[in-house]
Amino acid sequence: MPKEPDILKAYKKAMTSPDRYLILMGGAGSGKSYFAAQKILQRMRTEDGHRFVVVRKIARTIRNSVYQQMKDVIHNEGWEEEFKFSESRLEIEHKEKGNTLITTGVDDPEKLKSLAQPTGIWIEEATELSARDFRQLDLRLRGETVDYLQIIFSFNPISKKNFIYKQFFTREPEELKNTYISITDHTHNDKVGQSFRDMLAEMEHLDPEYYKIYALAQWGENSNAIIYNYKLISKMPEMLDEVLYGLDFGFNNPCALIRVGYYEKDIYLEEVFYKRKLTTPQIVELMNTRQIGETDYIYADSANPDKIKELQQAGFNVKEAQKSVFNGINKVKEFQIHVVQNSLNLLNELDNYVWKTDHDGNLLDDPEKHNDHACDAIRYAIYSHLGKRKQSVIWGHSG
Template sequence: MSAAVKVQFNNHFRKVNRTKRRYRALRGSAGSGKSVNIAQDYILKLGDPKYAGANLLCVRKVNETNRNSTYAELVGAINRIYGARAEEYWEVLRSPLSIRSRVTGNEVIFRGMNDVRDREKVKSINFAHGKLVWIWVEEATELQESDVDILDDRLRGILLNPNLYYQMTFTFNPVSAQHWIKRKYFDYESPDVLAHHSTYRQNRFIDPAYYRRMERRRLEDPDGYAVYGEGEWGELGGLIFKNFVIHDFDISFQMFDTMHIGQDFGFNHANAILTVGVKDGEFFICDEIYVHEMDTGQIIEMADRKELSKYLSMYCDSAEPDRIQMWQNAGYNATAVVKEPGSVQAQIDYLKQRKIHIHPDCVNTIKEIQQWSWKKDKKTGLYLDEPVNFMDDAMAALRYAAEPLRRPEMQYSNQRFGSW
């Protein structure tokens, strides 16, 4: 492949990228390099004439989340590997998502496994050239075992090109020792399975700030750290929100009864800004800004660039009046949320009773809500009435955004669509 500018791999994935076993199961901590590695591996192979006739299917439980994960990773890999010549070698389409090598004609397509329709669609996949030979299931613990069996069934038949082989790749954080994925691929040795483990410490591209955040997690959220810091099979119980769904929805302002913004300030912790719509009492998280180690001036610049609304009320953490002032000076409609003893629990109670819809582009909010849990009493092992104090920044922004509805008596200014 003569176009390659330069491609860098982490050594600990060498075996993974060479194996032809039918299943590659990659469990690992957050940030261990799994997704980047698999994306680069596939782009090199799909663009290589040796693998002519190979096609890749990328699967997430919710199809729309492919856009910001598998698709974004593969496009990133193309740009890193091919540099300025990316377009010459690859055809990349955003709607519908698709990627095709101009050299080999090999293609990538993207699907979900969320309902009957999704499953039927997977059964009828066809390619213009060659066959479906590779499947990448990203965040594989989101899927049911039966979904994986349906996918597995798709990889069969004689392959004309002797270099081709069928293979499924799973990337995930090991969220539960009871999970089917452990039983299926990790509990016994099989010549068909390459089971792999990795942590962020083996990823040479991780920056020191990430190490510091992980160290904080180790202290503040030991159960979460075991899974997301060590990549060990964990037991993440006590989830706070289960009442959420991830799906695409129209973000026109007409759609909602009210709309506003919640902001939780942070520097070492993330600074999270969520734009939230409310319709018939249900919450819709439409958009997020989620950054680490940026000062308020930089975040305001970013919000300006993203055209965050200056008309919507923005509910912020009252502990930081100076930052609220800066947002006001920049023209944003920022106000402090009044905090009282017990208000975090009351906000959580309020939100638990409502359906929370999350737009698939809000990747950090999705990550947080899937792991935000109650603290555990070390002695009794029982969950306490207090949330874990880690990766809770988008959740704080969501709590603030709920305040004007939860406490109408506070007379927070409540912008309606008409006043845009």
């Protein structure tokens, strides 16, 4: 019998669990992905007749995440001689046993369809999948093996709006058949360093919702709000690195001008005006009375080049905004957001600025399109002006 891999104590039971559904929920750095790779590789070394499939939502994320993870474990355990790799297909085979492992994205339907009766599946970052994605995989797990068939789910508990929460966390434990649930956080993993733990500890104040999910490994309530952790302030601070503006045009919809100040990793927002039925001369007048300077950067909706031209002719430093929505939002979310409390329209928009969801309530990468004029203006300013600044830690669930 080949030697057991070096498994963290918290995963000893999960290692031997033969249940159909093995749930690895946990905070950041709790060792879930590493353990899932260890378990599958050990089964490839010791059992027979296996065809494992490792799945993520997006195929192109596989090479640098799960596939690399598998190779790291093989290397760390000193198993290189036992396995054969196909770097182009991202597949692994155990030479002696003939057990195979292939990888695929849910976004690759051809490959999914061609899966020949897998005997084990690992879904990495499983909250990225929809309930239907999961059911498709569950239906396919019916291969023949003398050992057991198992789906491993590894994920951070980012939101209760998710099929995993509904399927495995809303029922009485005795109702849950064929399921083993493991919940871990960084304290279960002695392999992560102190600076990582310090960073997590800091999140308690910077972003309590993220702290709850990534440090405490508890389900996020977060529903589907995009920016939910802003703080209210009474007025703009005096000390700022720079002040700029975002401008979203509208006539029947409001025209929104937002002042954006930043200082290191903090962003301060204030509504300058938010008004319907403004003509361009009226916008110019308002900008003059609100003392927008002629060198202040103003990033405006590039869908209105005529209005931008008119504002430039009136002496304002207006630029066309970079409009990539998803990247823009991600940039905004790198900062701690503060909002001046009398910015009522802006605050109202922020509270209603939510991700779209699919029919199962899973979050999509696209915001709901309603009342997002001030939010667009913020994004224009921050992404256009700061988008190319070096990114610090990107704090997200996929990695």
